[in-house]
Amino acid sequence: MTGRDADSTRSVRAEAASAGADGGEGVAIRRASADDLAAVVALLADDVRGADRETPGDLAPYREAFARIDADPWTLVAVAVRGGAVVGTLQLTYLPGLSHRGATRAQIEAVRVAAGERGRGLGGRMVSWAVEQARTRGCRMVQLTSDAARADAHRFYTRLGFAATHVGFKLALEDPRA
Amino acid sequence: MTGRDADSTRSVRAEAASAGADGGEGVAIRRASADDLAAVVALLADDVRGADRETPGDLAPYREAFARIDADPWTLVAVAVRGGAVVGTLQLTYLPGLSHRGATRAQIEAVRVAAGERGRGLGGRMVSWAVEQARTRGCRMVQLTSDAARADAHRFYTRLGFAATHVGFKLALEDPRA
Secondary structure (H helix, E strand, C coil), X not given: CCHHHHHHHHHXXXXXXXXXXXXXXXXXXXXXXXXXHHHHHHHHHCCCCHHHHCCCCCCHHHHHHHHHHHCCCCEEEEEEEECCEEEEEEEEEEECCCHXXXXXXXXXXXXXXXXXXXXXXXXXXXXXXXXXHHHHCCCCEEEEEEECCCHHHHHHHHHCCCEEEEEEEEEECCCCCX | CCHHHHHHHHHHHHHHHXXXXXXXXXXXXXXXXXXXXXXXXXXXXXXXXXXXXXXXXXXXXXXXXXXXXXXXXXXXEEEEEECCEEEEEEEEEEECCCHHHHCCEEEEEEEEECXXXXXXXXXXXXXXXXXXXXXXXXXCEEEEEEECCCHHHHHHHHHCCCEEEEEEEEEECCCCCC
């Protein structure tokens, strides 16, 4: 293990410890159920990009996708709940692989924090929760990508111990349902 | 769909068409079987980084990981075969998700081309094959990350129509087996 990796591990552990086992400060983080779906989709839509591409008024495609996620032991949607309200979400997927002697990686996608909760540390608690889940599952790495324009998000992940070592490439395909 | 996305789609389609249905030029691309595992691990180890972290002389951890991959309908290891020899590999995983109206993404990992085959277009044929698999499965996006230092790889993915829109963050966790 390199010095940088060891430092990263310590940083995230400290963050997770300060957040407390339940997410801290009245927030509980748990696996989402179908009952959370409307709230999760509302968070996805409350975003500059999401406003164009999500349809919170038509949940049918999300229900179908959630059923697939819920049946898959290797992926989950998590929600952060405060006072009975969903105030954050992220998706965590365990990717099998052959490299690194057959190591499993955890991948974080779709991190969203409710507008009124931003800047209060909730995002950090959610990501630290995901890292602890990954550690419990024996993952060797946690990975994610962040839009190149979002310098604030990059500072956020760097503070949590992540290293910006890669370039993320995307290729959009046409929507078969469009 | 933006203009850039449409251009990306055309670029990959042209590349895939020029490669031919079987990968072109005597190369067949297919799902790997357990019999290919030693050759795949040898490719993973034949790499500046892989030389340190892979153990081609001890296949047991790879066999365990391959069994998990092989049983999972949402992920596969592909091999490129020329004259009966494995000359390339990549992994393709279909990631479910709620965003983009429940869109599934395809993620490419662990792309390797045998030393003697590099610079002959095999990597492009392999990635184009993966993109066509993703299209057939109805994916809305294909994504991957590439080491920030590898400018040659970045030009390669850009030529194939991918856009370098994201920063890839990684957090190494300690090896529970170490």
